[in-house]
Amino acid sequence: MPERTVDELVRSRAARHGAKPMVIDPAARIGYRELDTTTRDLATVFVDAGVGKGTRVGLIMPNGARWVQVAIALARIGAVLVPLSTLLQAGELVAQLRTASVQFLLSVEEFRGHRYLDDLQSVPALDFPALRRVWPADELARATPGEKARRIVDALAETVTPADPLVVMFTSGSSGTPKGVIHSHGNALGAVRAGLAARCITPDTRLYLPMPFFWVGGYGSGILSALLAGATLVTEEIPRSETTLRLLEAERVTLFRGWPDQAEALARHADTVGADLSALRPGSLEALLPTEQRAQPGARATLFGMTEAFGPYCGYAADTDMPPSAWGSCGKPFSGMEVRIVGTDGRPSPPGSVGEIQIRGPHTLRGICRRSREELFTPDGFYPTGDLGHLDHDGFLFYHGRCDDMFKVSGATVYPGEVERALRTIDGVGNAYVTNVPGRQGERVGAAVVCDGALTAGQLRVAARKLLSAFKVPAVWLVLDSDDDVPRGATGKVDVRRLREMLMTANRTGERA
Template identity: 30%
Template sequence: MAVDPSRHTVSAVLDRAAASYIDAEALVDGEVRIGWAGLRSAVLDAARALVGMGVRPGDRVALCAPNSAQWVVAALGALHAGAALVPINTRFTATETLDVVRRSAARVLVVEGEFLGRDREAELRALSPELPEVVRLPTSWVPADVDLPALTGDQLCDVMFTSGTTGRSKGAMSAHRQSLGVAEAWASCGELTSADRYLIVNPFFHTFGYKAGILACLSSGATIVPQPVFDVAETMRLVERERITVLPGPPTIFQALLDHPGRASFDLSSLRLAVTGAAVVPVALVERMRSELSLTVLTAYGLTEAVVATMCRPGDSPETVAHTCGRPLAGFELRLGERDEVLLRGPNVMLGYLDDPEATAAAVDADGWLHTGDAGTVDEHGNLSITDRLKDMYICGGFNVYPAEVEQALARLPGVAESAVVGTADARLGEVGVAHVVTAPGSTLTADEVIAFCRERLANYKVPRAVEFHPALPRNAMGKVLKTRLRKENP
């Protein structure tokens, strides 16, 4: 029997959620509380309004706004209208935002009226008088009297632009079936159900917040609780007030939560699951999350071009969770290429980069393997461990140094809250390491103490030759350290 292709669309998944979770809350954002049927109704209004503005299947709708109920409705409305969603990083400058709007040939731009003291529409109009039709949030969508298009799983669902930290951002394209495939696999791995309440701190413009967040909730019936800007005290208040059960995020979020002096005054007992991932997740942090918060901690690995590729499972041993980012899921194959580069292949590897066949060919080879740029190892059970970004590896005295290993050691030094190690040129050794360190509140450390600690635990060529102290490390919106900026600051 043939499978109905419309079943693999976001609109079909929302239809099923509205029919299945009759009494459950779908979305909670401050005073806004919407059930699944109410969410579907709001999304259909937005979709018909967009169609009334001229949006047709295959068009793009760009969306630049913080996490909110309005973002969810606008995004799902665009998808229901047959458009491809183009989320835009809210940290982009007006110039970067305009570049994405133009390159995506957006038919409509949905933008937050004001956010963090900025009026993005005004900034864009100052740069260019030629913008697509603009919808300012918050808004009340006025539906047109139109029919919505029939969709299939192979239609373009979204264009996710990379952060642009290593060059011009690129738009990774995914079909409906692909975006849903990784979302459903993530939800299944985390054992999400309609009883869960999911605090989404990860930005919606990122695959983690949108696909492993919103779409994962759609497929499982879990309640979406957006947080527009991470604030550790507000996060703990939301966990207590909304009885949050699921809290994914980058390692920095959990470090801040664990170290907050007021943590004991909040009831965080509802939390059952934390999922974290980045190029480097300190083992010591995972151990603290498990012991101090008494919750299941899973680590995962992914990137814009594949979303979530590997993930630990709830039944995995503490050692597996602490030392690896799990096994492939969502139909991915995994192998290691030259220089132990992590290669991925499967049905959910991106369709390609928007209007950039050259970059697509460089990223995905003729056999369908995505070259991630990450170096890793795979244990006998198939669990992947990311050792570092290939571009972050440096050579000291003829020996390869992976900064992640040094950072894992530094995470065990009392007084170190965070660290990032980068290589810098050295006349004698070629390159040497510089440790950029953020100390924990109330702690005092000297460079000599940091170096001495490393000497006790690492081979000499791995020991940083200099230490720089910072109040905070420079990061992108998803919490990844901007090592390019640190390299420029090296002494």
Template identity: 35%
Template sequence: MDEVTIPAALDHAADRFGAREALVDGPLRLTYAELARRVRQCARYFDAHGVRRGDRVALCSPNTWHWVIAALGALYTGATLVPVNTRFTARETRDVLTRANVSALVITGRFLGSDRLADLGDDLPPALLRIPVEGTDEPREGVTEWAGLARFEPEFTSPAEPGDVSDILFTSGTTGRGKGAMSNHRQALGVAAAWAACGELTEQDRYLVINPFFHSFGYKAGILAAILRGATLLPQVTFAVRDTLALIEAERITVLPGAPTIYQVLLDAPERRAHDLSSLRLAVTGAANVPVALVERMQRELSFDTVLTAYGLTEAVVATMCRPDDDAKTVAHTCGRPAAGFEVRLGDLGEVLLRGPNVMLGYLDDPEATARAIDADGWLHTGDVGVLTARGHLRITDRIKDMYVCGGFNVYPAEVEQALGWLDGVAESAVVGVPDKLLGEVGKAYVRPRPGVTLSTEDVLAHCKKNLANYKQPRQVEFRGELPRNASGKVLKRVLREENR
């Protein structure tokens, strides 16, 4: 692959696919040549505001065309992109901005009933660019509105090098605080190229991206994969089944990755039969076991020619992936074979270990956590338990960690438990994932109140709503006088999970 930096990949796409549609979002339609022009214009904005190679630019906005241009503009400047989860509270967002020491922030104003910029207060990076999502925002001193980019000349030469850190993606925290996984340009493009190859992505594809851009999948297997293959990218700001069905039909969508929940909702939608979905060809979903019946229904009723499953994590993005010639049972019960140059083996207790060129560089400012995650021989310890079939397919069977997946988002109970500890009257808590028909798993909080204190379910849920992103918020609360423990006093979450099976 000659395009060893993301700016070089965009320049190559503009040369090769210049007149083809690159980005479609509502009335906006940009060709690859126009996309590259807008990106260079955005890079000039960052450069004019003092952003230099190696600086960090945070981006907090939902899936819109602005996200694509802002992200690529930051990367074109030679800066490191720091995507921020739009579901984070202001406290969680400020924590990421501080730890990453960002020089610029691109952020939406009003979105889903909250003014994200106003919520952050006044202690902000010197360069502020605001994306309009829900109408016009009130003017604010020191903030450049998106329309202001038009005054910048679209000429810029990127200083980015293949080994430069391209992005820092913050995980949720197994110990209550997330870690920033760092990758360079070569690695980011490597995983994108591998995903595109397995999915047989081409310039004929029209790719509807529901997976959030702030997530490694939406960004690398979405934006970057499309650029490498010349596909047309169509972001969806939030998943709404009627809008999704209408987009598939109107825009002749061919590629639609997502969590299993998305496909189940589409299948169950009463209005589905009124839409022409025959353009769909490729679905890619997560590592959790998917019923064979769901795969078959996706092919039969949603018109997908190919349904694939894959396995990855922020620290590796795409590690294994099924191939188009795998049968429905293999797709449903495995995560495919190694991809993107990865080796896979099983360590102690069956833990999945990964090694390859696209393992993260390490965690931001945390050499101890990096050393725990990546051993001296270069193997990434994932914390997931799996088995390898005779044909080399990986199947995830359990998690060493307590992490569960809610609606496609990883939730680490320690982070939720830490937040619960801030609620006056909580002596102790234990959070586990419990089955949910729509979201796969949701959190259930077992709370032991302090003696003499009365807490209600509403108290706990309101506190979590204030302090945690919505996918992290427990949906159920149960108060206990005691929690089950082993001989050493550790809470037995296995027992709590079994109560809900």
């Protein structure tokens, strides 16, 4: 029977893998057996301080072995982890502490110029009615476990069930205010387990991903994925091209997952640094693989998911080409996830029709802070994702962007994702980003295209006319030399507002076909 809670999982993996490294950072190496003992000791410190089952504990800390230990220690006693971004400004931090009703806050003093505890000192205590203690991370490191608390830890661990909440994970907020999404031990572990094969994670994997642990991409696809598979996770506080390449080489990393643009940035520096990346295996982001191991564009699935699904819920084996008819898709829904497409009339749409993606199943969110179930789910239990897509006749999901990204041109609907996919098929185009550009005569299609100076806006427009209906062909063009020129937010997602501003500027200065 698969492990149902994090405590069961840690005990099982310690017995199976012993001294094998579970997490490595530049300053620490922690094996599975050591992870079991150190997180049990750390849990006793939390219990001594008054943390118990259901207590919500906020965590502000950069990636590292210590982050892993804290998260697992809290989970073992049934406390609820609330990972908080190291990028938060004071007002954003206050809002998330209130939204999640955080009772204990554990934080580093400073990271990359942010002094989180100083920020909170100027805020009246009445603004945090649930907050009982703010804990500097250094103070936690000096605490010693009590014997009585050890017995309580074991007793608490036995009471934790798959239905108990594990984490309140905030969304990135790229299209609105961040939401505090609640996941349980059962649904989170189930979601991660369902995607392991598609992400090529096995006990032999040495996994590196640059995503911060405070997002589901780091916590679920990194920490819990390694723990479930019995793999080794390699991480660092601040990814930088040279140090990251040296870390990949020194630790013989076999799987690099994460954002494609980060892999591309590393690839550009690899020859200069002279790092040996020969340990990387197929399934890694292809920019870091030898040319002969790379697939044709669109042949491999782009794993697709969201915080509310605890990461990817759709995919295909990352080292395997999909059937040609499915190229450009996100693969198929994983076991435990039901996906349907709903039209503007609220009814399920037939294969091939574009509509809102809705998801249902045991691996979806348990709720959102301060929201009722009736606000979140349809009467028959589906969660409306706000994403647009279509399913083909074989069940492959194609992504078409966000519902709020969709716009009208002369009364006709334009899906940015559809236009982007078409532009990426043009020879010489490395990437494309599409959004609406407002003007005196209404909305127009704007496209920022990465093509390393090989093509002009006029050439791109001629090629696009052969691929798209006239109303979908971009009227405003911006030619970029590199993906690094694309504006992004803190989580790596494209900042659509800034992209739109760049396109409007390009339009005013005459950079259009």
